[in-house]
Amino acid sequence: MISKYQEQLDRTRWSYSRIHTYAMCPASFKMIYLDHCPKVDNAFGQFGSLCHSILEDYENGKLLEYELEDEFEQRWTEYVKCDFPLMWNGASMGAMYYEKGKSYFSTFEGYPSNWEIIGAEIEAEFGVGGRKVIGFIDLLVRDKNDGKLIVVDHKSKAKFRTKKEQAEYTIQLYLYAKWVFDHYGEYPKELIFNMFREKVMVHIQFDEEHFADALRWVTETVDAIYADTEFKDKITLDCESRGVELPEHNDDFFCKNLCSCRDCCERMMGE
Numbered sequence: 001m002i003s004k005y006q007e008q009l010d011r012t013r014w015s016y017s018r019i020h021t022y023a024m025c026p027a028s029f030k031m032i033y034l035d036h037c038p039k040v041d042n043a044f045g046q047f048g049s050l051c052h053s054i055l056e057d058y059e060n061g062k063l064l065e066y067e068l069e070d071e072f073e074q075r076w077t078e079y080v081k082c083d084f085p086l087m088w089n090g091a092s093m094g095a096m097y098y099e100k101g102k103s104y105f106s107t108f109e110g111y112p113s114n115w116e117i118i119g120a121e122i123e124a125e126f127g128v129g130g131r132k133v134i135g136f137i138d139l140l141v142r143d144k145n146d147g148k149l150i151v152v153d154h155k156s157k158a159k160f161r162t163k164k165e166q167a168e169y170t171i172q173l174y175l176y177a178k179w180v181f182d183h184y185g186e187y188p189k190e191l192i193f194n195m196f197r198e199k200v201m202v203h204i205q206f207d208e209e210h211f212a213d214a215l216r217w218v219t220e221t222v223d224a225i226y227a228d229t230e231f232k233d234k235i236t237l238d239c240e241s242r243g244v245e246l247p248e249h250n251d252d253f254f255c256k257n258l259c260s261c262r263d264c265c266e267r268m269m270g271e
Helices: 006-009 016-024 026-034 044-057 065-081 093-107 164-184 208-225 234-242 253-258
Strands: 115-128 131-143 150-154 191-195 200-205
Touching: 006 016, 006 115, 006 208, 016 026, 016 115, 016 131, 016 164, 016 208, 016 253, 026 065, 026 234, 044 065, 044 115, 044 131, 044 150, 065 093, 115 164, 115 208, 131 164, 150 164, 164 191, 164 208
Parallel strands: 150 191
Antiparallel strands: 115 131, 131 150, 191 200
16 A cells, blocks of 8 residues: 655655654654644753753864853753753752753763764764665764774763663664764774763664664664554554553653644643
């Protein structure tokens, strides 16, 4: 069966974000990328964009270490315009995120001395299974000790809750490894998540089997998008998989606070 969205999908420049959106919630993918519903920001994403912008300016030599904390304070109101949700005790999460950001940048002493910065916020376009894929590599460095490349991704998450969640996020970096190979003729030796909110670096050794799995994930998920005729929402799919009825109210944290089409989603109407 030919998808009624065939022409739109054929014109799509695929990215990890777009494909992951479908994997998370097919309905969200349809609303954002096929129906073009107005997207809604959230404070978490704005906080991440703020910190990314400062790190990018530092990596490009526009800021020095001692300037980062002041820059964070000055840019806060420019970037973080949405309200954070309340915590269990009624306090806003915003104060916590603000202090975490200040703490990170006030104690930042630069990257490891053996890192040579190759590029920051690199626009990476490459092919996977005959489809065009695009992304932005936060940071590409070369280890001065052995000459090997390392892909670094800045994440505002505090931590990965499970190994499965980490593996899902690592797919993005394996896709960037495809661009690295296309341009440098070698795979990165390591993939690193800079979890800056908690000042933790998560190191993942490059694995060719996992790399092949990531490419396969792109092909299989995009094929599923072409074949989908219903684009069900994540709550419906979850309930169907568990054999339970749909809840009367949707209290899913992602749906209520993070989904960029939450204002036009039928599952959220009336909530």
